[in-house]
Amino acid sequence: MSTSVVLPALGESVTEGTVTRWLKNVGDTVNEDEGLLEISTDKVDTEIPSPVSGVLEEIMVAEDETVEVGAVLARIGDGTGTSAPAEGSAAEASAAEQSGAEQSGAEQPAEPEAPAAEEPAAPAPAPEEAGAAAGPTTTAPASAGKDIVLPELGESVTEGTVTRWLKQVGDEVAVDEPLLEISTDKVDTEIPSPLAGILQEILVAEDETVEVGSVLGRIGSGAAAAAPAETAAPAEAAPTAPAAPPAPAPAQPAAPAVAAPAPAAPAAAVPASAVPAPAAPATPAAAPATPAPAGTATTDDEATYVTPLVRRLAAQQDVDLSTVHGTGVGGRIRKEDVLRAAEAMAAPSAAAAAAAPVEVSPLRGTAQPMTRLRKVLAERAVASMQQTAQLTTVVEVDVTALAALRDHVKDDFLAKTGNKLSFLPFFALAAAEALQAFPIVNATVEGDQIVYPASENLSIAVDTDRGLLTPVVHDAGTKSIAQIAHEIADLAARTRENKLKPDELAGGTFTLTNTGSRGALFDTPVVFLPQSAILGTGIVVKRPGIVKVDGVDAIAVRSYVYLALSYDHRIIDGADAARFLAAVSTRLEAAAFDANLGI
Known part of the structure; x- marks a missing residue:
């Protein structure tokens, strides 16, 4: 069965691409994620990796040909659809293709076949090739x-x-x-x-x-780069053996076998039996049986035990999977296991942080050059302050009802979405909706024109070791609390891990900075061009407040937060800012977000 290789989306405005070079030919064996071809668009030149391991059976788009996103570029299968292996016997071709599909590593099985016929006439180089694990399959490159x-x-x-x-x-x-x-x-x-x-x-x-x-x-x-370290001992232990294997031409299956990192020795025996397909599943099948009771051995074989969802959740919750005991079938780590581990970590961490003494920074008394990112931020901040007229308006919001809603649904929210429910997604949605009603706060200045964007794209300020970065949640006003919470958590995690894509930092129309995450009541954030406003959200605190009870003033424990809006006075007046903040405050105080939770 063949797998189609299609031209993936390469950007929001990229609709087509031109094949500039094929890195593989029909009949070549390719590994999953190995570069297959090069594509050029009007924005980027990039490689398209193979989605699966197998044999390139058919190339559908020639070099220098332009096709649309989604077009089929090639097909990859088990090799039965190609004529490349016809140089050997049918049995050898089938074994080579099957071995190449099951064991990643052989990049060009057709090339080793030709040298195989010449090896008997040149016995001297043969031991060298065998000593190098019988297959630096790409020695020439x-x-x-x-x-x-x-x-x-x-x-x-x-x-x-x-x-x-x-x-x-x-x-x-x-x-x-x-x-x-x-x-x-x-x-x-x-x-x-x-x-x-x-x-x-x-x-x-x-x-x-x-x-x-x-x-x-x-x-x-690097096909043979990793192999010599693993196969050096076997090569030295049996230097006379290489002369025998080349005769029946087992070098062809041996090349893919070397690429399998752990089972180097067993893999050599598998092609000899000409049944590589059953052998490949046998190894993973045996693996779960041994580490299953331990649970922690899952890090040695995450593909078997840990799904991408669980890995992503663990990264978001800062949970080390090697410390998690899986309760699923065969010791598999489930989402619930990660959530329990995260909860167990939270209480001790909070207590330790409260009791830990202040550590003296090693930077004390030193001088360090600015990073490039810090220089850029400094230049942009100064330019923004010089080119705009900025001021800040602050309001206090009673979020008691919102805090009650959050407390009521946060456990269910965490279980269903894998994300903790903070106040920030509520603030983000309320701000995005207010921007729709008061688009001047979302506008930009271009010359002597005021440009009103058609969407509300929230830049979320993320603190990193390298400096402040602002990834963007696009069309925030159309999304649920669950969607916003997931995007914020995902963007923040990848920003701190330095895995953010450049386009994810572009297109913001309004910024949200959660200064309360570090305990601040409020600050006066700086607006960065070309945006015209930024909303700072302080920490939610409980304190006595005056409320109406049956028409009579009374003192009760309430939850409050300060919202600080900095804006460009060139186009936004104080009244505009006040109206915007009033809309956000009304939305938050009403706490009518049940229909927006998205769970």
């Missing part, structure tokens, strides 16, 4: 290397600065493993390796700025 270029990092980003190389020359890298860190005027991000191999050359030094498309370094094939 290893010497040439593949260029690692600086990709497009946003519509208006034209250059980037290398802030740190995470790998050094000679280091092995895996596909999608972070290779270096790049800083631009919009985002600091990691550049992943497009292929597995060895970093052969670094062409751009740290702190050096280059344009988009520049070559940063070169990587050679």
Whole structure:
């Protein structure tokens, strides 16, 4: 059965792409996530990875041909639809294709077949090839290397600065493993390796700025790079054995077998029996049986025990999966296990934080250069203050009813969505709805014109070790509390992990900054151009308040929060700000969010 490889969406406004180069040919074996072809659009040049492991059976779009997003580019299957393996016998071709599909690693099975016929005439090189685990399947490309270029990092980003190389020359890298860190005027991000191999050359030094498309370094094939460390002992123990295997041409199945990281020795025996398909499931099947009771062994085989949903939830809750005991079938870690672990961590952490003495920072008494991100923030803040007329209006909001609603639904919300329910999603939705009623607060200034955006895109201020970043929740006014809470948690987590995409920082029309997350009552946040306003939300506190009970004033315990709106007085008047804040306050005090929870 074949799998279609389609042109994925490459950006909101990208509708088509041009195939610039195929990295594989029909009949080649490809691994999941291995680069398959290169696509060029009007915004970015990028590689399209293979969605599955198997054999490239058919190429549907030729080089230099332009197709729309969603078009089928190629088909990958088990190899029965190709004629490439016809050089060997039908049984050998089937075994090679099946082995290539089940065991990632053989990039070009057709190439080892031809040398196999010549190996008996050249016995001297044969032991060397066998000693290198019978299959640096891409020996030739290893010497040439593949260029690692600086990709497009946003519509208006034209250059980037290398802030740190995470790998050094000679280091092995895996596909999608972070290779270096790049800083631009919009985002600091990691550049992943497009292929597995060895970093052969670094062409751009740290702190050096280059344009988009520049070559940063070169990587050679890593198919045999990881293998020698694992197979060196077997190769030395049996140096005379290689002469025998090449004769029946087992080098062809041996090449894919080497790429399997753990079972290097067993994999060599599997092709000999010509039944690699049953052998591959046998290893994962045996794995659950042993670590199942322990539960903590799931980190050794996350693909078996931990689903992407559970991994994402664990990352959001800062839960180490190696410490979680799975209660699912076979020791599988479930969502409920992660939530219980997060709750167990919360109370001790809060108590420890309250009792812990203040630590003296190692920065005390030192001088440190500004990071590129800090320089950009400083420049933008000064420019904004110089080019706009900013002031701040503050209101106090009684959120007692909202606090009661939150307390009532937060456990159910956490169980159903995997996200903790804070006040911030309520503030975000109330602000987005108020922006729809008072679009001047959402507007921008372009020359002598006031531009009113058609959507309410909330930039959420996120504090990171590198500085303040503001990922965007688009069309916030159309989303539920559950959707907003999930997006905020996801964006914040990926921002702090330096995994945010540049486009996720673009398009904001209004900013929300939760200064109360660090205990502040309120502050006077700075508006960053081109936006015209920013809302700061303080900490929700309980204190005595005056309420009406049967028409009589009484003192009761109430929950209050300060909302501070900073705005550009060039287009927003004090009355506009007051009306906007009044709308937000009314919405929050009514706490009529039952229909907006989304659970």
